[in-house]
Amino acid sequence: MAGEARARASQPEDRASVDLAHLSLAALGNVEVTTTTKEPEEVWNTPAAIYVITQEDIRRSGATSIPELLRLAPGVEVARIDSDHWAIGIRGFNGQFSKSLLVMIDGRSVYSPLFAGVYWQVQDTLLPDIKRIEVIRGPGGTIWGANAVNGVINIITKNAKDTHGALVAASGGTVDQGELAARDGTAHGRSFDYRVYGKGFIRGPEFHPDGENFDEWKMGQLGFRTDWQPNGRDWVNVQGDLYRGRMGERVGISFYSPPSVEVIQDPAHHTSGGNVVARWRHEVDANSDFELRGYFDRTTRFSPQLDETRNTFDLDFLYHRAAGARQDILLGAGARWSPDHIGQKFTTLDFVPHDETDSIYSWFAQDRLGLVPDKLALILGSKFERNNRSGFEWQPTGRLLWTPTPHQTFWAAFTRAVRTPSRLDQDLRLTVYLGFPIAGYPAYFRLDGNKDFRSEQLLGTEVGYRTLVRHNLYVDLALFRNEYNDLYGYGPRSKFVEANPAPAHTVLYQTLANALQGDTSGGEIAPDWKLSRWFEVKGWYSYLHLHVHDKAGYTDDLNTVADNGSSPHHQARIQGLFNFPKRFEFDATYRYVSSLPAQKVKAYSTADARLGWRMSNQWALSVAAQNLLRPHHAEFGSDVNTIVGIRRSVYAQLLWTR
Numbered sequence: 068m069a070g071e072a073r074a075r076a077s078q079p080e081d082r083a084s085v086d087l088a089h090l091s092l093a094a095l096g097n098v099e100v101t102t103t104t105k106e107p108e109e110v111w112n113t114p115a116a117i118y119v120i121t122q123e124d125i126r127r128s129g130a131t132s133i134p135e136l137l138r139l140a141p142g143v144e145v146a147r148i149d150s151d152h153w154a155i156g157i158r159g160f161n162g163q164f165s166k167s168l169l170v171m172i173d174g175r176s177v178y179s180p181l182f183a184g185v186y187w188q189v190q191d192t193l194l195p196d197i198k199r200i201e202v203i204r205g206p207g208g209t210i211w212g213a214n215a216v217n218g219v220i221n222i223i224t225k226n227a228k229d230t231h232g233a234l235v236a237a238s239g240g241t242v243d244q245g246e247l248a249a250r251d252g253t254a255h256g257r258s259f260d261y262r263v264y265g266k267g268f269i270r271g272p273e274f275h276p277d278g279e280n281f282d283e284w285k286m287g288q289l290g291f292r293t294d295w296q297p298n299g300r301d302w303v304n305v306q307g308d309l310y311r312g313r314m315g316e317r318v319g320i321s322f323y324s325p326p327s328v329e330v331i332q333d334p335a336h337h338t339s340g341g342n343v344v345a346r347w348r349h350e351v352d353a354n355s356d357f358e359l360r361g362y363f364d365r366t367t368r369f370s371p372q373l374d375e376t377r378n379t380f381d382l383d384f385l386y387h388r389a390a391g392a393r394q395d396i397l398l399g400a401g402a403r404w405s406p407d408h409i410g411q412k413f414t415t416l417d418f419v420p421h422d423e424t425d426s427i428y429s430w431f432a433q434d435r436l437g438l439v440p441d442k443l444a445l446i447l448g449s450k451f452e453r454n455n456r457s458g459f460e461w462q463p464t465g466r467l468l469w470t471p472t473p474h475q476t477f478w479a480a481f482t483r484a485v486r487t488p489s490r491l492d493q494d495l496r497l498t499v500y501l502g503f504p505i506a507g508y509p510a511y512f513r514l515d516g517n518k519d520f521r522s523e524q525l526l527g528t529e530v531g532y533r534t535l536v537r538h539n540l541y542v543d544l545a546l547f548r549n550e551y552n553d554l555y556g557y558g559p560r561s562k563f564v565e566a567n568p569a570p571a572h573t574v575l576y577q578t579l580a581n582a583l584q585g586d587t588s589g590g591e592i593a594p595d596w597k598l599s600r601w602f603e604v605k606g607w608y609s610y611l612h613l614h615v616h617d618k619a620g621y622t623d624d625l626n627t628v629a630d631n632g633s634s635p636h637h638q639a640r641i642q643g644l645f646n647f648p649k650r651f652e653f654d655a656t657y658r659y660v661s662s663l664p665a666q667k668v669k670a671y672s673t674a675d676a677r678l679g680w681r682m683s684n685q686w687a688l689s690v691a692a693q694n695l696l697r698p699h700h701a702e703f704g705s706d707v708n709t710i711v712g713i714r715r716s717v718y719a720q721l722l723w724t725r
Contacts, residue, residue, distance in 0.1 A: 100201050101221070114446060114466040114478035115207075116142070116531055116545035118593060120200040122225075127644060127654045129677040129691035130194075131243050131268075131718070133222065134187050138658065140202040141591035141607035142545075143218075144634055146660075146668075146703035149711040150242070150273045151284035151314040153187040154633075154703045157204050157218030158547065159587045159613045161634045163703075166555065167216035167486050167523070169207065173224055173306065174383075175344050175362045178214055180405055180425040181375060181418075183489035188314050189338055189366070190222075191288055193248055193264045195234060198225040204591065205547060206527045208462035208484035209448050212401075212429050216484045216525050217549075224306070227252055227260035227294040233725045240718025244269045261293040272315065274699040274712035279317065281332035282711070286312035300350040307343040314338065318371050319707050321415040321500040323568045326509035328500050330707055331371045340366040355388040373418070374410030379403065395435035397448070403427045407490065414568060415498040418490055418516075425490075427454045444468045456488040457522045474535035479528075486523040492555065492579055493520050505573040508564060517558070517578045526550045539597040546590040554615065556582025556623040582623045585615030606641035632665035633703075650681035666704035672696060687722040 098119060099107040110117060118140040130136045134153045138145045144161040146154040156165035164184035170177050177190055200222050207215035230252040239245040245268060252262030267287040272280035292306035317332040344362040351357065364379040383401035390396055406424040411417045433448025449463035464482040471477075495516040503510055531545040558580035565574050593607035613634055617623050638660050645653040654677045662670040673696050679689040692715075694700065699712030 098199075100199075101223070111470060111474065111476050111533070112468065113476075114444075114468040114480060114531075116204040116529060116543075116547070116591065118202045118204070118543070120202065122195070122198060125194055125197055125200075127652070127677065127679070128656075129654065129675055129689075129693065131238075131246070133190050133192075133194075133200075136194075136200060137202070137220065138640065140200075140204075141543075141593045141640075142204040142609045142611075142638075143202060144638070146663075147273075147713050148703045148705060149315075150270055150282035151188045152282075152316075155185070155187065156634065157202075158549065158589065159217065159611055159634045161703075164491075166489070167214065167525075168218050168220065169211055169215035170220045170222075171211075172222045173344055174221070174346075174360060175342060175364065176379075176381070177364075179366075179377075180489055181377070181407065182491040183214065183486065186338070186366075186368075188284070189286070189310055189312060189340065191266075191286065191310065192222070192224060192290065192308070193234075193250055193266055195236070196224050196230055196250065196262070196264065198223050198229075204545065205480070205529050206462075206464075206482040206484035206525055206549075209431065209433065209450050209464040209482065212427065212431075212450050212452055212462070213454065213460060213485055213487040213522070216486045216523070224292065227262045227292045228254065230262045231260070234723070236720060236722045238718055238720035240716060242271050242273070242714055242716035243718045244271050258297055259293070259295045261291065263289075263291045265289045274714045276709050276712070279332065280315075281317045282315040284312070284314050286310065302346075302348045304346045305343070307341065309339075309341040311339040312337070316371060317705075317707050319499075320372065320413050321498055321511065323414065323572065324570065326500055326511075326570070326572065328502065336368065336370040338366070338368045340364070354390070355386070357384065357386045359384050371412075372416055373412055375407065376410075377405060377407045379405040392440055393437035395437075397433040397435075398431070400430040401427075402429075415500075417496045418494045419496055420494070423490060423494065425455060427452055429453075442470060454487055456493060457485075460485050460487065460522060476533045477531070479530045482525075482527045482529075484525045484527065486525075488520045488522065490516075492516055493518050495579070498574075501575075505562070505575070506564065508571055508573040510573045510575065512575045513577070514557070515576075515578045517580055520579055521553050521581050523554050523581070524552045541595045543593045544590065545592075548586065548588040550586045551615075552584045553581035553618075554583035554585065556580055556617075556621065558582060558621065580621065582618055582621035583615050584618050585613065587611060587613045601646045603644045604641065605644070606639070608639045609637070611636055633663055635661040635663060635670075637661040652679045653677070654679075660702070663703065667710060668701045668703060671700045671702070673700060685723055685725055687724075688719070689722075690717070690719045692717040 098110055100110060100117060101107055120136060120139050124139055125136055128139060134145060134155060137143045142157055144156045148154055154161050154163050157168055160167055164182045166183040170185045177185055203219040207219040211219055234250045236248045248266035250262055250264035254260045270284040272282045288310040290308035295303040314336040316336045319328050319330050321328050342364040346360040348358040361382045366377050368375045381403045385399045388396045404426050409418040409421045429452040431450040436445045438445055446466040449461055452460045462484050466480040469477040493516045498511050498513045501510040501512055527549045529547045533543040535541050558578045561576045563574055565572055589611040591609040595605040597603045611634055640658045642656040656675040659672045673694045675693045677689060677691040681687050694713055694715045699714045701710045702713050705711055
């Protein structure tokens with residue numbers, strides 16, 4: 068048994084060619100995932116709240132971007148702010164800068180140490196080349212380290228050998244105005260496979276009540292992937308991407324002379340970057356293997372407010388050994404260096420110092436103990452890290468897994484995780500003109516980062532159950548309670564008059580602080596029911612209760628993440644998938660999201676639909692409509708002036724493969 072598992076691990080993409088569209092629900096539970104342990108394991112044997120978005124889910128979703136695809140996963144809060152900005156979180160604390168969610172593409176972290184979040188605008192790849200998206204709801208810090216507090220999202224692309232041949236896709240519509248994508252893949256000999264791809268798109272603005280359509284979005288991207296398996300024990304992968312884009316943005320900038328606020332929406336936000344990832348996996352023997360992975364990532368952003376250039380170097384080592392039938396050991400170590408340069412444009416917005424290098428050194432150990440072979444397992448482990456901002460951190464976990472039958476899983480977990488300080492927490496200096504005088508002088512609000520800002524902490528308790536109720540009905544249930552301490556907030560306020568820069572002005576001053584604490588509780592249920600060969604229903608419902616309050620000694624009246632704040636209490640999604648004769652298919656989706664009072668967003672319902680036709684083995688046509696129930700609706704607040712409405716839209720795609 069251990070030897071068979073290691074053989075699969077040495078060929079981690081061998082099962083990518085399985086047609087997930089025609090698997091039974093029992094077989095879908097056997098799909099291997101890697102995000103929970105960095106090693107392949109079946110969903111049935113995973114002691115975590117995991118949801119797998121398959122390539123078939125992606126194809127039939129009608130989505131055109133990675134953020135839209137995340138709506139398929141239970142418990143993920145996906146809100147579109149405008150055409151090219153998103154607020155995405157898991158189990159609370161949602162915002163444009165969702166600080167407690169770790170996102171990776173093929174193991175490469177896209178989490179920004181500048182503001183502790185993700186630039187969703189530039190996280191892209193050819194959607195047909197995504198093998199699956201693994202979404203972990205709940206803390207994953209023991210394996211992935213700091214900032215995997217509320218969840219982990221790992222986007223995994225296909226092995227190059229599974230993308231042989233050519234692909235060309237062209238689409239266009241009312242909001243997604245035009246996209247052209249092409250990919251070509253082939254093999255050199257029996258052991259070396261590769262592909263190259265390119266894509267570009269233009270997306271129009273959403274609905275703006277004031278008519279200022281600033282958020283047009285244009286992107287272009289090129290990439291490659293190679294996979295080499297010289298023998299039965301080694302697998303080498305090298306891949307990379309280059310991108311360049313223009314994202315419309317509207318921001319408010321304050322000035323001292325004259326005292327004023329100017330709304331800037333031109334020039335737009337320009338961004339470019341690239342990355343290279345290399346991995347080597349080696350099977351030492353039938354019971355052990357190791358993997359060495361490194362990547363380089365460069366991002367350059369020129370925005371209306373400030374400029375940033377960041378280079379990230381990362382190196383990770385993972386060793387795995389099955390020590391007998393009752394023990395499975397994982398050991399790992401890693402290092403990351405990320406030098407950053409900030410280009411200041413205005414005196415009222417800055418990061419000090421302009422040049423900084425973020426660094427993390429980590430190691431972890433985890434042991435899976437088989438208390439009852441193939442029935443009951445205990446997983447114990449911890450991550451240990453040292454970083455340049457908060458020093459030493461540790462993130463332990465204990466997980467219990469009980470599988471009384473092959474298609475029934477009970478699990479429970481207790482975990483500690485941390486969100487380490489970002490440059491925004493410690494280095495920010497922001498000054499905002501208030502528009503009215505205080506003590507006879509123009510008044511400004513100033514917010515500074517705090518060099519003593521500590522890591523935010525979570526203690527999480529989870530329980531879950533997944534089962535195949537019948538051969539055609541699968542149910543996954545997870546319940547959780549998280550307790551947080553030292554959360555991001557605002558310290559005591561002071562007031563003073565400042566003469567420089569002129570003219571003299573009054574400053575209301577605050578620093579960022581670990582001012583809040585709180586808790587969340589809730590759960591998610593995700594059933595999947597295949598009623599017949601031609602009709603399937605899948606969906607999910609999630610409930611979240613979030614309560615945040617001031618710590619002793621603090622009064623934070625700017626808190627927008629408390630109960631009834633920026634994360635919905637209730638979310639629901641249901642999708643019906645129909646397979647008709649003559650290779651026609653129809654998919655209809657309904658979504659409900661409850662209100663976000665802190666964002667001034669009402670509860671909304673919406674629906675999407677997709678009609679697809681496989682005209683031949685080479686040609687496919689699809690038409691998708693989104694947000695059908697009203698002309699536009701708001702999903703999240705905006706920083707400047709008005710809340711943008713997300714428009715009803717339709718687009719068509721023509722796909723050719725060979």
